[in-house]
Amino acid sequence: MTELLVLAALGGVAVCTGVLVFVVDSMARATFSLLASFLATGAALLVMDLAYLGLLTILMMTIEMAIMAVFMIMLMMNPAGLVPMTMVHNTTGSAVVGAAAFVLLTVGVWTTDWPDRPGPPPDDATAQVGEAVMGDYMLVMILVGVVLLATMVAGIALATHRGRYDRFGPDLDRRAPDDPVRGGLPR
Amino acid sequence: MTELTLQVVLTVAAALVGTGLFGALSQQSIVMVMMGLELVVNGVLLAAGAAWAFLTPQLPGAQVLVLMATVVMAVEMAMGFAVALAIYRARQVDTVDAAEDLAG
CATH class of the missing domain: 1.20.5 (Single alpha-helices involved in coiled-coils or other helix-helix interfaces)
Incomplete structure (x- = not known):
């Protein structure tokens, strides 16, 4: 019972923070929200006795999201969310596809006759x-x-x-430039 | 109780996949599309972990699937950022709508 409650709580955190990724204005906040979702998943794996894979998920995602935050700040026009803006297209169609996938998978989960666990987990x-x-x-x-x-x-x-090394073009048919030093100067 | 726990965890995984799909399809920014895809793989990660813990703890197959999902995530991030950098360098483009000519 405790395991069920803990997993349900971690799952709730994972889904809520996952939804927040596409709700918050700030790209940086979206990145850290995704990180929170991954951390909740990693913790759920730890609760399910998957010590190595849970820790792997937590460590890898922490670094990955830190790198992603850097890219966000490099490439995005509004990384800090100082100006509220939405950059979306076809929201209704996307919501229908997302909801349909969720409903289909959930119906499958609750109507399948799952087999019993054959034995205890390994040590x-x-x-x-x-x-x-x-x-x-x-x-x-x-x-x-x-x-x-x-x-x-x-x-x-x-x-x-x-x-x-790309000076002759993708098909190597571009004429060589008139270099002061043959072979081109190193950059 | 074991079956109920499995169903709850798999429902959470389905919610993550649905949310990720919504994000990947609705966002214009390339990096936000990648975040949606990451959420989908996050759901796969959770579902595979639950399959191991509640269905086949004696067999390592589901654990290897979790490992594979982690690798898929790393590869997706690395290639996604490389492509994002390449297209930004070539055209100063950071949204998928500005690169529609690449479709098909």
């Missing part, structure tokens, strides 16, 4: 996931590693300025 859930990713689920870890490497390379390629 150490962290050891269980650790052994899994080093054993039966190793292919998943290998793929995750490759995906993260590809993300790092693609992220850097997209985010950097086009430098001197």
